[in-house]
Amino acid sequence: MNKKILSTQNITKTFGQIKALDNVDFHLYRGKIHGLLGENGAGKSSLMNVLSGIYQPEKGSIYINNQKQNSLNPDLASKLGIGMVHQEFRLVESFSIKDNLTLSKANIYIKDFEEAFNKYSKIFSLSANHDSLVSELSVGEKQKIEIMKLIFNNNKIMLLDEPTAVLTPQETNQLKISLETLSKEDEKTIVFITHKLKEIKEFTETIFVMKNGQMVAKDLKTKSVKDEELVTLMMGEVTKSAIKKDNKKGETKLKVENISLAKNVIGFNNLDGINLSIKAGEVLGIAGVSGNGQVELANIISGIYKNFEGKIIIKGQDVSEKGVKARKKLNLSYIPENRLGVGLAPGVSILDNSVVKEYFNASYGPHLSTKKMVNYLNLLVKEFSIKTAEPKAEISTLSGGNMQKLLMGRELISSPEIIIAAQPTRGLDVSAVEALHELIISQRNKGSAIMLISEDLDELFKLSDRLIVLYEGKIIKEFNINEANTNNVGLAMAGVIE
Amino acid sequence: MNNYILSKKTVVNDFATFYSFLIGLFIAIFIGSVILLIQDQNPINIFSLMIKLSVGSINSLSSSLNKAIPLILAGLGISIMNSVKLWNIGAEGQIFLGAIAVNLIYINTEIYNSTLFIIVLLISGFIGGSICILLPAITKVFFGVNEIITTLLTNYIIIGLTVYLVNGPWKDPKSLNFPAAAYVGDEVYLPTINGKLSSGFLICILFTIGAYYLKEKSVFGYEMRIAGGSAMTALYAGINAKQKTFYAMLFGGGFAGLAGAIELLSQTHRVSIGISQGFGYTAIIVAAITGMRPLGIFLVGCLFGALTIGGTVIQTIGVSSYIADIIQATTLIGALVSQFFFTYQIKEVKNG
Secondary structure, eight states, X not given: OOOEEEEEEEEEEEETTEEEEEEEEEEEETTOEEEEEOOTTSSHHHHHHHHTTSSOXXXXXXXXXXXXXXXXXXXXXXXXXXXXXXXXXXXXXXXXXXXXXXXSTTOSOSTTHHHHHHHHHXXXXXOSOTTSBGXXXXXXXXXXXXXXXXXXXXXXXXXXXXXXXXXXXXXXXXXXXXXXXXXXXXXXXXXEEESOHHHHHHHOSEEEEEETTEEEEEEEETTTOOHHHHHHHHHXXXXXXXXXXXXXXXXXXXXXXXXXXXXXXXXXXXXXXXXXXXXXXXXXXXXXXXXXXXXHHHHHHHXXXXXXXXXXXXXXXXXXXXXXXXXXXXXXXXXXXXXXXXXXXXXXXXXXXXXXXXXXXXXXXXXXXXXXXXXXXXXXXXXXXXXXXXXXXXXXXXXXXXXXXXXXXXXXXXXXXXXXXXXXXXTOOHHHHHHHHHHHHXXXXXXXXXXXXXXXXXXXXXXXXXXXXXXXXXXXXXXXXXXXXXXXXXXXXXXXXX | OEEEEEXXXXXXXXXXXXXXXXXXXXXXXXXXXXXXXXXXXXXXXXXXXXXXXXXXXXXXXXXXXXXXXXXXXXXXXXXXXXXXXXXXXOHHHHHHHHHHHXXXXXXXXXXXXXXXXXXXXXXXXXXXXXXXXXXXXXXXXXXXXXXXXXXXXXXXXXXXXXXXXXXXXXXXXXXXXXXXXXXXXXXXXXXXXXXXXXXXXXXXXHHHHHHHIIIIIBHXXXXXXXXXXXXXXXXXXXXXXXXXXXXXXXXXXXXHHHHHHHHIIIIIOSOBGGGOSSHHHHHHHHHHHTTTOHHHHHHHHHHHHHHHHHHHHHGGGTOOTHHHHHHHHHHHHHHHHHHHHHHEEEEEEEOO
8 A cells, every 4th residue: 555654735945036846746655766857957956955854945835744844954854754865975075984874863773883784785785894984985885875874864765866867877777776675675765866767767666757846747657657758748848949940051160070088087977979060050959968978078179178089170170189279269169058157257357257258359469458358348248238237347246147148249249150059048037048049040140150058958949950969978869950859859868769 | 024135236436445444544543542542642642653753754754665665565476466366475484585595696696786786686586485485386286285374384484494594504603693694795785765765665666567567457467367266267268277376476476575685685684584574474464455456555565664663663652562563453354344345235135
């Protein structure tokens, strides 16, 4: 018999003007593995943070073991048996495994620590000794300790936020077996969050789907639900664009040959044999869930990353060995995903930030002309209708939309021949998005070769001539825009190719 | 329910730093007065005496400005380094090593043209200061070691080195057991303007303009600002952030080293532990009060030089010279606090 151990009703949580959770109903059955599926920003992590008492919802009620909880906080949630493994681990690196596991006063294995540790080491096939320091462990091992911590704290409900994102395929398989054992033998209730279809089908018994802060499907039986159905729920309907795609294509401007990047540093995603080319007047869309190699690809093409294999050819010239400035001189512009921090320097004035791309054009030898800089900024402000404060004010005083307009204007005003645009409209309001889309299309019409990296299918379908889907550092599928639809692109993004 | 948050003002007041300095100074004078009152002194009398004896005559004004030279130069060095958002706490050590470098070159070379010799010695001082910060610069650029710690600790090494030199190899037998090196010959004394003011002050004016140009009007200054703002943006713009950091640190050290050279050639005329009386630390206050602006550093440096002289002279009537230190330190605190209110505003945020 299925027994509900936890349920929520009408949970609503807003951040500023964004509704992270919108009347969410959710429930968990004792001893089952639940899947929670959704795109980035769908509200999965927010919901988990509400359940573990980190966020307080503005509206709605939470029932744990049929008792209404009015003011859940992390301490109380933990007492009631709810534990969460975050995407960024919360371990004390300089402590031993044992110290980490017994850190909380809630831990239940004090005298019989050895026994319990041996038992769960077996379940997780963890070979490390409990005296080893956490800092010496691999990422996969650290995650095992994180999950064991929940067990040691007697958490009956375990919320795992994208646990497989950091794991190798072998480790993922191992995790699956461990979680199944925990749910069967210890009656642990597990929530498995992911945006990978394949995993949610393998790991879970029942599936919940979120989109735009809403719970769009509840309690779908994993065995009977179809991939297509899940994709449609997750992505929603995509409106076909009215933008004409019959503009003239010219010669090949950018060619990428066999780019590979080994996954040797933590925080970097690998790339594996990427080949692509973009012609003048063409928009190549790069679809994919973030973290599948998009940032790395863009950084390699723009010249920021140097340690890669393969060739970058711009306008027939091999620039693989050349730096950022040489590529800029060949008329390449890069609009990075990370607006403030990469594209714009925080703590530096609007004026300084407006000339990052072409500050050497405002110089005479070692002298930098403030007048030229101001003229350039004024031109940007006029051309791209940026609402800006004083030039000397810090860049962070601009709104997100105006920051992005300044960044894009700066990169586009010189009519670059090649444009790499990563997530150009993320987090912006509708009118700003519309203005930036028009900019991209007008650049395309002027004959730029554009690579558009985005997670927003609407945007990709609207602007691209062709689509490439990146999955785990590989081009998993390529589409002509008229044969692409939510279903086949969505499936490819989730790593499924029929 | 409404929340209140702090947010940066979108309108920049160019005089904000100046106003906050005035407010800081006002607070400092107030607190100084209270302390004097507790000591049964009349603050108005004491302060007017300080002003009279520090800037009241050409002679006293010259002494004040002489005292300002090391403060200004070291302050400029700190300000250049701050362009890449780094703090130079090691100006004191750099002043000493600048002076040591001057003496080293002086006793080991012979140049008969004294003008040329002086120029060579001043350059040696600059290089000495740069060498002093070389180790912190290398460890910062290659290993990311915190420069606040390394520059501070270098001070102790250099001051130790100075003590060793003046008690050992460089000890002047004629100094009657006072630990000091031999005097340099008067052919390398920096010439004075009207008998008292060191021509080092002219160098100071020159370097103030130079530092202003470097920071605000040059490509190098721009690249330093971007590198200081975000290392990733520098990488993205094709700016070598590590190189800029390295040069900024060497420049910063060099300015302080030059201060040491000028102190040696125009004031003490010999290496001893008295080359600097905490100028390197006071320079941090000067630079911080002015928000790292070269012109401000020049003006506040002059004021603090006068304060130091004023503090020294009131000792003669039995008031502790520490009143000057108290005023300097309180001005900094007052100015920093009021700067906060000039750059931030309290905003109301509506929930829901």
